[in-house]
Amino acid sequence: MNNIKILRLQNESDIICSLEEIRNGEYVVSDPMYFEIQNKGAITHIIMDFYLPVQLLEKNEVVLTEKDIVFKINPSEDFKEYYMNSVENLKRMKPEGEFEEETQAELTSRIKEMVIQAFMDMEPEEKVFH
DSSP: OOOEEEEEETTSOEEEEEEEEEETTEEEEEEEEEEEEEEETTEEEEEEEESSOGGGOSSSEEEEEGGGEEEEEOOOHHHHHHHHHHHHHHHHHOOTTHHHHSOHHHHHHHHHHHHHHHHHHSOOOTTOOO
């Protein structure tokens, strides 16, 4: 997974994804994850979720045009690592047909466990809670 970027989209969503330009002004966005940062006093929370309905898709990617993107920036190394670990964990979790056999509540619970574990594996910065 290369060329990891944070995108602000025209609909004001912020996503982190693998970005590849396929034609002049057209991009393949792979494994996009929506994220939101919430500050509660001295503690910062990061909330991440699928941007696309991955349970219904053959591939977790979409093509966007330059006009869909407000800006592209590079994530910090820590956030990039967290994102890549999350995507790899989710890919390992999804063998063929597993989503159809699993209830949404079970899937949500498994995703939360993986996100918590990925954050616990990281070296947190002072006064930052994930």
